[in-house]
Amino acid sequence: MAMVHNRLSVLRAERGLSRKALAESIGVNHQTVGYLERGDYSPSLELALKIARFFGVPVEMAFALEPFTPLSQELIRRTGA
Amino acid sequence: MSLIRPIYGAFCGLNRAARPYATPLVVKAAMVVTLIAWPFGSALAFGAYGGETPANEFWTLAASMALLLLPAVALIAVTPRQIHRITGDRVCGLDVFEADQRRRAFAFAHKVFAAGALIGVAYLAAASGADAGWWTPTRPQHWVTILMSMAFYAVVLPTAYLAWTMRPPADEDA
Incomplete structure (x- = not known):
């Protein structure tokens, strides 16, 4: 089964949320x-959509089949620094 | 059923109670003790039931009871933890991840049970067919012990599976 990569820890850190707070918002246990976040579990479609809706981002921005480019590299590429 | 489901659902929400997590070593050790001590205790109990003298029967039975108590003590260390809650709690108290883990654990236990039943039937067929002098259960106590063991393993096997396959939660959540 293919691993699903995610940006959950980044999205959560950006908003200053604890795992517990995020868990309560999306209806799962905080563990x-x-x-x-560790990639030990690929979420169901329903849970992935709930997470994307909670963060207000398209689902493919939170989850992908390929590893995400680190945000710092993405920034460098966009700003051309 | 249509009446029971809403009533049942009203009392069943996602279980978010604090669940301390034992270290993997503690959980694995408890599972090893549980899975090993029980068959040894049962085997000793079989010997006690066939004891030739009352004294022999008493001491063998006492040793077997001690061995059968060990798993109970080991289970106390594991029962309140998340790992056992996943297999022991009601499904409606679990989230999607935990429900998925539970399904995997029960599927594993089902396979082990099916294999065990097959081996048991093959053994009994061979023991009763041939005149090999193999042991077969003859007394009601033998059957009680065998059935108790089956019930015990039904409870413990799914948790034991999770003890080996589930990584501990992240530090922040432990």
């Missing part, structure tokens, strides 16, 4: 957020 599950930890398992999701």
